[in-house]
Amino acid sequence: MLDQSRIDALRSAEVPAAHHLIDGAAVPASDGGTLEVISPLDGQVLTTIARGTAQDVAAATAAARRSFDAGVWANTAPAKRKAVLLKWAALVEENALELAVLGVRDNGTEIGMAIKAEPLSAAGTIRYYAEAIDKIAGEVAPTDPSVLGLVHREPVGVVGAIVPWNFPLMIGAWKLAPALAAGNSVVLKPAETASLSLIRLAELAHEAGLPPGVLNVVTGEGPVVGEAIGLSMEIDVLVFTGSGPVGRRLLEYSARSNLKRVYLELGGKSxxxxxxxxxxxxxxxxxxxxxxxxxxxxxxxxxxxxxxxxxxxxxxxxxxxxxxxxxxxxxxxxxxxxxxxxxxxxxxxxxxxxxxxxxxxxxxxxxxxxxxxxxxxxxxxxxxxxxxxxxxxxxxxxxxxxxxxxxxxxxxxxxxxxxxxxxxxxxxxxxxxxxxxxxxxxxxxxxxxxxxxxxxxxDNTVPLGGVKQSGNGHDKSLHALDKYLDLKTAWIKL
CATH class of the missing domain: 3.40.309.10 (Aldehyde Dehydrogenase; Chain A, domain 2)
Structure with missing residues (x-):
């Protein structure tokens, strides 16, 4: 049962200006200034977010690359990554009403749906991949006995994630949880009209023990921040949920940069x-x-x-x-x-x-x-x-x-x-x-x-993905991990 008095208290709480989160620290708006957050509940300014620039994205991707190359998370044993993610899920549940109300004030979803579909769903997704990751193993190839053929599963590196405004926590967790469980570092761009709850989600990840630089958040406009992520030479995989036209631009950015893999969920007419x-x-x-x-x-x-x-x-x-x-x-x-x-x-x-x-x-x-x-x-x-x-x-x-x-x-x-x-x-x-x-x-x-x-x-046991112009790749289920893990063959002459 939702507590209306608690909801009303959270409704009236002041929302401070939101900063980027880069290398474990809050980074205020720089040359880009700020963007007003207009609440759809009353059309009034709720707060501001940092208006990210290409330089902010470069700083975030550099932090992500450093953390990945240093192995501070990628080389952590899966069981230890699991422990951090489980603590993160618990913190999300503990702060569920705060997260839900903050998100509702930002994007307008009714609270009865938001509490389940946003923080509680996100916590469940984080927990699902936390529990799964130490059960994902490599393979021994059935080849000639004089050769040992091993198939390793390794994190891809730095993941760029661009998520929409309709269910930022739920869809954000679909990207973040498997990417982080697999050992990757991430640069996340929330939608400019629904950034606040995702910033708080990332803060809770650091409270749970996620090392600095592993999860970075850059807020701002798609044509600036999204483009910089798409064109970055330091991002190995890009995941996106949103419109078809933006998905096409991200594919173009991949071709113009480092041919990063791009996975798209582009909506439907179901x-x-x-x-x-x-x-x-x-x-x-x-x-x-x-x-x-x-x-x-x-x-x-x-x-x-x-x-x-x-x-x-x-x-x-x-x-x-x-x-x-x-x-x-x-x-x-x-x-x-x-x-x-x-x-x-x-x-x-x-x-x-x-x-x-x-x-x-x-x-x-x-x-x-x-x-x-x-x-x-x-x-x-x-x-x-x-x-x-x-x-x-x-x-x-x-x-x-x-x-x-x-x-x-x-x-x-x-x-x-x-x-x-x-x-x-x-x-x-x-x-x-x-x-x-x-x-x-x-x-x-x-x-x-x-x-x-x-x-x-x-639920998380089955994949979600589209065909035709609804996209490629899958969120949810163990199949989602395929986007965030590379296969490496070791061919050893005995």
Whole structure:
């Protein structure tokens, strides 16, 4: 149970100006100055962060390289790295409410979701890789007895991590935990509209005993800090979650610099497919609504396209509209709130622009307005758009807001064609009581994750990654370690 009095105390706490964290020390803004942090709750300045420069990135990467080459972390026994990471996870849990409220004030996620999806999820991820790393072994090759063939797994070196604003702690932990568990050093760039909780997360890592220089944080703008990370000759692997255009630029930066490996998770336009034989339509309604409207739709795997078999289309939309009308949108620091604020005014205007375009095209609009404008915050009604065709922009492009495009279908083959009819392939869902159909759809849908009779909720035991233009590589599960470990062969003549 969330303690409202404690939340209110944290809500009113002053947030000091945030500094970079380089080589274990807080480094204030230099020539770049500072950036204002505008809270989406009220549109007011919350604090400032350091506006990083290429020189700041160079200092951070130099610190990371020194720490890696010195072996202060890379050469630490996995069991000892494990102990530090477990202490870090414990500190994150101890400070969970502080971290969650700080993050909500920064990015607008409703506190009921934030406490679980942010600090508690991050702590679980850190603990998962801490427990895993001393079980990851090399190999002995089955070769000629006169030769000993060994396959070593070694840390790649310096990792650059660029994470988004929607779930900074959760997604940040997906990058940081396996990279650090494997023995790498890291330079982290948070989103400029959601840096505060990640800076605090890094501070807790140092409190847990992470050596200086192993985890460095540089805040600032993507075109400056992100570009410098992408072009750095000292970064061996770059991991990124965000938009396709930025992902393309990072690939270009790799080609222009040291050909660093680049792993990208670039979002999606995920289909949520409801057949008439769904086992429980009311459950499908509830889960479908939460799968697009929680966190104001600012979820990379959000089920933003609802495909409904035509025979139940009108009934399902009616039920969905009724459920949506009962959702409370508003103060993210009220535990009763179901959907909080949109992260920024820019994102809000983009969301509203998609809705207005659909309205102009004659599509049915339920909701779709800015609300609570008197608060100064960035709030939007959950929105259902009906009569959508697969060719509509709202059915093809990622809105990243509480906007659901509804498309009817008649046959399984048609549903599959619509589902696969975008450039994305991150997540999907199928609701059916037909086991054979479920397996056919799982096989036929081109996506990294396909849910059956549910949406979301997968844990660290399974990978998350996309196909097509949703990216490459995987977060979560033991497979994520592949990005942060190199294979080295030792071929020894006996």
């Amino acid at each position: 289909p949520n497919i409801v057949f008439a034989d769904a086992p429980d339509l009311d459950e499908a309604v509830k889960v479908s609504a939460n799968g697009i409207f929680r966190n104001s739709g600012q979820v990379c795997v959000a089920g933003s396209r609802l495909l409904v078999e035509r025979s139940i289309h009108d009934d399902f939309v009616s039920r969905l509209t009724e459920f949506m009308g009962k959702m409370k949108v508003g103060d993210p620091l009220d535990p009763a709130t179901n959907a909080g604020a949109v992260n920024s005014e820019r994102q809000l205007m983009q969301n509203l622009g998609f809705v207005e375009e659909a309205r102009t095209a004659g599509r049915g609009i339920i909701g779709g307005k800015r609300i609570l404008k008197d608060t100064g915050g960035y709030f939007m009604e959950p929105t259902i758009v009906t009569g959508v065709t697969p060719e509509d922009r709202i059915a093809r492009e990622e809105v990243f807001g509480p906007v659901l495009a509804v498309l009817p279908f008649d046959t399984e083959d048609e549903a599959l064609s619509i589902a696969n009819g975008t450039e994305y392939g991150l997540a999907a869902a199928v609701w059916t009581s037909n086991l054979s159909r479920a397996h056919r759809m799982v096989r036929g849908i081109r996506a990294g994750v396909v849910h059956v009779n549910t949406y979301g909720g997968s």
